[in-house]
Every structure is written in C-alpha cells, then in structure tokens.
Amino acid sequence: MKYVIGVLSEDKPGVLSRIAALIARRGYNVESLSVGHSHIEGISRFTMVVEGDERVVDQIVKQLDKLIEIVEVRNLSQAPYVERWIMLIKVSAPLEIRPHVLQTAEAFRGKAVDVGGDALVFEVTGDKGKVEAFLSAMRPFGILEVASSGAVAMQRVGFEGKVSGRCEEYELKLA
Amino acid sequence: MRLTGAQMIIKALEEEAVETVFGYPGGTVIPLYDALYDSKIRHVLMRHEQAVGHAADGYARVRGKPGVCFVTSGPGATNIVTPLASAYMDSIPVVVIAGQVATKVMGTDAFQEADIFGCSMSMVKHSFLVKSASEIPKAVRGAFYIATTGRPGPVLIVLPVDVQNEEGEFVYPPKLEFPGYHPERNEDLTMWGDVVEAINKAERPLLLLGGGVIHSRASAAFSSFIDEFRMPVATTLMGKGAYPEGNFLSLGMAGMHGRPAANRAILEADLVIGVGTRFSDRTTGRATRFAPNAKIIHIDVDPAEINKNIRASHFLIGDAGKIISSLHREIKARDRSTWLKDIEKFKQEELCDDDSSYITPRVLLMSLRKMVEPQQIVSTEVGQNQMWAALHWQVKFPGTFLSSGGLGTMGYGLPAAIGAAFALLDRPVLCISGDGSFLMNVQELETCVRYNLPVKLIVINNSSLGMVRQWQELFWNERYSATNEAPSRSLVEIARGFGVKGYRIERSHEISSTLQMALSQEGPTLVECIVPTKEKVFPMVPPGGGMDEMILEA
Ligand SMILES: Cc1ncc(C[n+]2csc(CCOP(=O)(O)OP(=O)(O)O)c2C)c(N)n1
Ligand SMILES: [Mg+2]
Numbered sequence: 030m031k032y033v034i035g036v037l038s039e040d041k042p043g044v045l046s047r048i049a050a051l052i053a054r055r056g057y058n059v060e061s062l063s064v065g066h067s068h069i070e071g072i073s074r075f076t077m078v079v080e081g082d083e084r085v086v087d088q089i090v091k092q093l094d095k096l097i098e099i100v101e102v103r104n105l106s107q108a109p110y111v112e113r114w115i116m117l118i119k120v121s122a123p124l125e126i127r128p129h130v131l132q133t134a135e136a137f138r139g140k141a142v143d144v145g146g147d148a149l150v151f152e153v154t155g156d157k158g159k160v161e162a163f164l165s166a167m168r169p170f171g172i173l174e175v176a177s178s179g180a181v182a183m184q185r186v187g188f189e190g191k192v193s194g195r196c197e198e199y200e201l202k203l204a
Numbered sequence: 205m206r207l208t209g210a211q212m213i214i215k216a217l218e219e220e221a222v223e224t225v226f227g228y229p230g231g232t233v234i235p236l237y238d239a240l241y242d243s244k245i246r247h248v249l250m251r252h253e254q255a256v257g258h259a260a261d262g263y264a265r266v267r268g269k270p271g272v273c274f275v276t277s278g279p280g281a282t283n284i285v286t287p288l289a290s291a292y293m294d295s296i297p298v299v300v301i302a303g304q305v306a307t308k309v310m311g312t313d314a315f316q317e318a319d320i321f322g323c324s325m326s327m328v329k330h331s332f333l334v335k336s337a338s339e340i341p342k343a344v345r346g347a348f349y350i351a352t353t354g355r356p357g358p359v360l361i362v363l364p365v366d367v368q369n370e371e372g373e374f375v376y377p378p379k380l381e382f383p384g385y386h387p388e389r390n391e392d393l394t395m396w397g398d399v400v401e402a403i404n405k406a407e408r409p410l411l412l413l414g415g416g417v418i419h420s421r422a423s424a425a426f427s428s429f430i431d432e433f434r435m436p437v438a439t440t441l442m443g444k445g446a447y448p449e450g451n452f453l454s455l456g457m458a459g460m461h462g463r464p465a466a467n468r469a470i471l472e473a474d475l476v477i478g479v480g481t482r483f484s485d486r487t488t489g490r491a492t493r494f495a496p497n498a499k500i501i502h503i504d505v506d507p508a509e510i511n512k513n514i515r516a517s518h519f520l521i522g523d524a525g526k527i528i529s530s531l532h533r534e535i536k537a538r539d540r541s542t543w544l545k546d547i548e549k550f551k552q553e554e555l556c557d558d559d560s561s562y563i564t565p566r567v568l569l570m571s572l573r574k575m576v577e578p579q580q581i582v583s584t585e586v587g588q589n590q591m592w593a594a595l596h597w598q599v600k601f602p603g604t605f606l607s608s609g610g611l612g613t614m615g616y617g618l619p620a621a622i623g624a625a626f627a628l629l630d631r632p633v634l635c636i637s638g639d640g641s642f643l644m645n646v647q648e649l650e651t652c653v654r655y656n657l658p659v660k661l662i663v664i665n666n667s668s669l670g671m672v673r674q675w676q677e678l679f680w681n682e683r684y685s686a687t688n689e690a691p692s693r694s695l696v697e698i699a700r701g702f703g704v705k706g707y708r709i710e711r712s713h714e715i716s717s718t719l720q721m722a723l724s725q726e727g728p729t730l731v732e733c734i735v736p737t738k739e740k741v742f743p744m745v746p747p748g749g750g751m752d753e754m755i756l757e758a
Pocket of ligand 2: 638639640664665666667668669670
C-alpha cells in the first residue's frame with residue numbers, strides 16, 4: 030500500500046541528508062520525495078510517498094519525528110488529502126502530426142509550454158493517475174524526455190471541524 | 205564578553221559544569237586545546253580516539269552526566285565513529301567536539317578533512333556543524349540538552365578551525381527552544397486503564413527491565429513496586445542492576461545467553477511488562493516465539509520503540525520511574541504463590557556445581573564477586589567473557605555494570621573502565637576482558653599507568669576469539685577459520701611492558717589468592733586467567749531460534 034507523508038522541518042543544511050540517510054538505512058521504499066517552502070518562514074515542507082505496510086509506515090513516521098530538526102510529521106493518507114504531481118514531457122511532434130498531438134494533450138489539459146521544429150514540451154498537473162495516463166497517451170508519438178516533481182500533498186479542508194495542517198503553535202513562537 | 209570560538213567552547217563547557225574532558229589533540233583543534241590550557245577542566249589524554257569515546261561513555265554511565273570528548277578532524281574524527289555508534293545503541297549521553305578543516309576549504313579534500321558530519325548521521329542523536337563563532341553557545345547548550353533529555357544519546361559538534369579562531373560575543377542562552385524537539389510531549393498514557401487491568405488480572409506476570417530503567421534512575425521505584433507486588437524480574441544486558449541480582453525475585457538476564465530461569469519464566473508468563481527495553485533480537489530470540497503465552501505491555505520513553513521489534517498488547521510512553529510510581533498506586537496486590545513456586549523451581553533447577561581442576565569462568569567470576577563490595581563497578585569487553593560476566597556476575601546496584609550492549613564493541617571495556625575510574629576517583633574499577641578484546645585497545649594500559657588508575661583487568665584468556673569460535677563449533681562444523689589464534693605473548697608479559705603489574709592463574713586452587721593479591725595492589729593490575737579454549741557459554745538460544753530452543757549444554 031502507498032502512503033503519503035507530509036513533513037515540516039527547519040530549513041537547515043543537512044536535513045535532507047538526515048532524511049535520506051534514515052530512509053536508505055532501513056531500506057524503505059520511497060516512490061517520490063519533494064521539498065520546497067512551507068507557509069512558515071524558515072520551515073520547509075517535504076512530501077514523501079512510500080510503499081509498505083502499516084507497520085513500516087508507522088516506523089517511518091516515528092523515526093522521522095525523532096530527528097531534531099523535524100517539527101511535524103503527518104501521515105496524510107489517514108484522512109482525505111489532495112495530491113498533485115507536475116510533469117514536463119518533451120514529445121516528438123513533427124508538423125504533419127502536430128495537431129493530433131495537441132488534440133490529445135488537450136484532453137488531459139496538458140499545456141504546451143515550449144514549441145520547436147520537431148517537438149513540443151507539455152506541462153501536465155494532476156494526481157499520479159492523471160500524469161501517468163498522459164504519459165501513456167503521449168507514448169505513441171515518441172517521448173523524448175520527462176521531468177517530474179514527485180508528489181506534493183496536503184490534507185483536505187473539509188466542511189466541518191478545525192482546519193488542520195497549520196503549525197500554529199510554532200508560528201506563534203516565531204511571531 | 206568577547207571571546208574566540210575556542211574560548212567560547214571552554215566557557216560553555218564550564219557553564220555546563222563539565223569537570224573532565226577525554227581527548228586527543230591534532231592540527232584542527234590546536235586553538236581549542238590552547239583555550240583549554242587556561243581552564244580548570246581536567247583533560248585526560250587517552251592513546252587512541254576510540255578509547256577517548258569509550259572512556260567518555262564509561263564516565264557518563266557512572267557519573268550520570270554527559271561524557272565529553274575532544275578529537276581532531278580527519279583520522280581523529282573517523283576514529284570516534286565506533287564510540288559514537290556504541291553510545292547511540294546504548295543511549296548514552298556523550299558530547300563529542302570534533303575539529304574540522306577551515307570552512308573555506310571544506311569539501312575540497314583538504315589535508316585531514318573527513319566528512320564526519322555526513323558519515324555519522326545515522327549514529328548520533330543529533331549533530332551540529334558550526335559555521336560561525338556566534339553559533340557556538342547555542343550548539344553547546346543544545347548538545348547537552350539533547351544528549352541528556354528524552355532518550356539520551358550522543359551528540360556531535362563539528363568545529364572548523366577558523367571558527368575556533370573567530371572572535372565573537374559570548375552570551376550563554378539560559379533555555380533553548382528547538383521547534384522539533386519536545387521529549388516531554390511524547391508522553392502517551394491513553395492505554396493506562398488497560399495496563400492497570402492487565403496487570404491486576406495477570407496470574408503469571410514478569411517484568412523485563414532494560415537500560416532505560418537505569419537511565420531514568422528509577423531503580424528504587426521499581427524495587428518498591430517489585431517487592432510489594434512480588435513479581436519476578438528478568439533484565440536485558442543493559443538492564444542488569446536495575447533490580448538487585450541475587451534477590452529472590454531476580455531471575456537475572458534473559459535472552460540468547462540468558463539465565464535458564466529467566467528464559468523459562470518468559471516462556472511461561474501470561475504477562476510480560478517490558479520497561480526501557482527495545483526488545484532487541486539478543487533479548488527475544490525469534491520474535492514470534494518470544495513469550496508465547498503472554499500479553500506484552502511495553503513502557504518506554506521513545507515512541508518509535510513501540511511495535512518496532514515486538515507487537516505490544518498495550519503501551520505507555522513516558523519516563524519509567526514516573527510511570528512505575530503511578531502504577532504502584534493503582535495496582536492491587538494479589539496472591540500469586542503458584543507462580544512464585546514455579547519461579548523458585550526454575551531457579552533451583554539452574555543450580556549446578558562445577559568442581560574441576562581447570563578454571564571455569566563461572567567459578568572465577570563468582571569468587572571475584574565475593575571479594576569486592578556490592579557497589580563494585582565492573583566493565584566488560586565483548587564475547588564469551590561478556591556473556592560469562594552477564595550470567596555469573598551479580599549486579600546489585602544500577603549503573604555498576606558497563607558493557608557495550610547494542611553494538612557489541614570489542615575494545616570498549618578497558619577505556620570504559622578508565623572513564624569510570626575518573627568518574628569515581630580513587631575507587632577501583634574492574635574490567636572483565638578476553639584475550640582478543642584486550643588487545644583491541646591495549647595501548648590504554650599506558651593511560652592507566654600514566655594516571656596511576658586503580659583499574660583491575662581480569663582477562664579470561666582462552667587463546668581464542670572465543671565467541672566466534674563457539675558459533676563455528678556449534679553451527680559451522682568446527683571449522684575454526686581465523687579464531688584459534690592465541691596471542692603470541694603472554695598477556696602478563698605485555699602488561700609488564702607497560703608497567704602494569706601482571707599475575708597469572710592457571711589452576712582453580714590459585715584463584716582466590718592471586719585475585720586477592722592483584723586487588724590489594726595500588727594502581728592498575730592485570731590478572732590473566734587461563735581457561736580451556738573449548739569452554740563455551742551456555743545456555744544459548746541458537747541464532748534465529750526461539751527461546752524454547754535454548755541449549756543448556758553441548
Ligand atoms: C570490534 C569488533 N570486532 C569484531 C567483533 C566480533 N566478535 C565478537 S566476539 C569476538 C571474539 C572476542 O574474543 P575475546 O575478546 O578473546 O573474547 P572471548 O569470546 O574469547 O571471551 C569477536 C571477534 C566484535 N564484536 N567487535
Ligand atoms: Mg578469547
């Protein structure tokens with residue numbers, strides 16, 4: 030089973046290595062790992078997709094939580110969450126078939142972000158299923174190159190109860 | 205106050221009330237050593253950085269305060285990796301300050317550059333790479349705070365040489381906030397009611413105490429709990445001394461080389477209460493066959509230990525002492541005399557008498573035990589000598605048995621004994637050693653002599669890397685690859701070369717008089733005890749086997 034884990038950490042050199050070392054040492058199976066800014070200054074946000082059983086994921090979450098610089102670890106898959114991948118795909122598209130390529134891309138709301146003589150670069154955003162379907166649809170035309178972000182994810186807002194996902198206590202302290 | 209980075213380190217250590225530092229100088233810590241020159245902190249020069257680290261570990265275990273180390277960059281730093289890993293496995297608070305090449309040449313393979321920060325990541329509780337002098341006070345304060353709180357462990361501070369020379373303003377932070385470190389918030393008592401009920405209901409309960417009980421200094425609370433509710437106690441290697449061995453309710457160490465009574469009690473128990481233990485494979489044997497008839501309650505300070513090695517029926521997260529004291533108030537006394545009769549029977553059945561002309565480690569250790577005070581501190585090396593000590597050396601007080609449990613580091617015992625000697629001042633420290641392990645940090649005999657330390661080495665010389673040989677004998681068709689290589693000199697001769705008084709015991713009737721003689725000398729002494737190579741450690745749960753498959757003799 031796949032689990033999505035969201036991590037907030039202090040933005041310090043070495044954090045990425047610590048996370049990578051922790052994962053590598055235990056041989057956890059990581060499908061994707063992405064990192065960027067969070068909503069709090071000085072705090073980064075990692076999103077990790079891992080494959081394993083519940084016990085493995087429980088260990089990953091707890092071991093990550095032990096790292097001093099990690100402020101919060103959350104198993105997002107325990108509740109509804111939104112997940113997005115962004116992918117850039119360079120597809121062979123000679124002029125004769127170009128309309129056909131564009132039409133196919135359109136069906137996935139793939140956006141052409143670069144246009145050349147023989148090829149196009151598309152940007153596609155969506156959950157993993159969508160970006161994978163887009164890849165399959167493009168494959169017959171000839172895929173030249175792919176770059177993917179890996180998953181970024183957060184808990185859904187929902188309509189009742191408290192909005193989760195803000196590290197409020199820490200924000201107060203920073204303020 | 206304006207100070208150089210090096211002076212800041214010393215000042216910060218003084219603020220932390222550090223009395224003793226173990227170390228070894230080198231190019232990138234000359235400024236640090238220069239600043240130390242003016243300080244009242246005592247520096248102990250060991251003869252190898254591995255020994256520096258283990259001495260700090262032994263010191264920490266006995267003194268109850270972090271052990272502090274200074275080492276240089278490159279080889280000095282890589283030499284301290286083994287002690288870091290050992291301390292990490294055994295949750296010992298050690299603070300290592302390692303030099304590093306100047307910040308501007310870091311990453312260029314400069315002379316004596318090794319990426320100690322990177323390569324030690326999975327063996328430290330935390331590490332700081334200090335890039336400017338202004339970060340020093342927070343790093344030192346943080347290192348001591350992190351090393352000693354929650355589940356203790358080693359912390360590394362990497363200190364480039366230019367940062368040691370940089371001047372800055374020294375302000376020591378009174379209290380520190382790490383946004384991601386709040387060990388006190390880990391407490392989780394949601395299963396309290398279930399735990400109380402399970403204990404009250406249990407007819408055959410057993411406590412399994414680990415090193416965490418000793419770290420939390422909770423032995424007194426446990427003793428009063430145990431003595432009131434009359435529950436038998438087994439320990440892990442790290443837990444030896446958590447409850448006085450020799451008491452009726454003490455079964456000794458459980459596990460791969462555990463005492464038969466302890467292992468049998470685990471197999472028969474209907475409730476195992478594991479406290480401050482991670483249920484390591486050396487304790488449980490095959491996890492699926494551990495305590496087959498029991499519910500398991502797991503009490504630990506580290507949430508990540510719950511359900512890591514063994515599935516717990518119920519768990520509590522928090523400080524062992526606090527939890528046991530609260531449980532004490534809620535548990536009901538009940539009659540468990542049938543269970544206690546079984547316990548008594550298990551203990552009766554493990555008694556054996558050996559009377560042979562050659563020295564058996566059991567007789568040796570039991571004789572030695574009688575000659576010294578109950579509070580005697582003893583360190584061990586690793587191998588058969590360690591397991592014989594674990595089986596036959598009764599530990600009466602917490603923190604008096606120093607052994608490399610999790611990593612099983614040969615070469616730990618002698619430097620740890622030195623560290624303990626500095627923590628104790630003047631009182632003798634014993635080290636139970638083997639011929640192989642002794643030679644791993646033999647250079648530290650020189651340290652013992654230089655400081656005239658009352659370290660008494662008892663080396664069980666079986667002319668062999670005995671523990672590995674035992675596995676080869678029992679499980680590898682007696683193919684003694686690389687293990688039957690006796691040291692080419694007598695250990696007494698080696699000791700004398702260092703200026704250590706040496707004695708040798710070859711027959712069992714010499715045991716008492718020779719030990720007596722060695723113990724009565726001032727300063728370091730060594731007793732080489734010749735035991736047959738074929739002598740094995742029993743009982744033994746075969747590697748990968750279940751506790752029920754324990755072998756009692758060959
Ligand atoms: C640093 C290190 N290297 C190798 C080992 C593997 N090992 C475990 S026990 C042992 C034999 C130890 O020999 P000795 O000190 O003579 O003890 P004995 O078992 O003979 O009592 C060895 C080689 C180890 N534990 N530590
Ligand atoms: Mg030996």
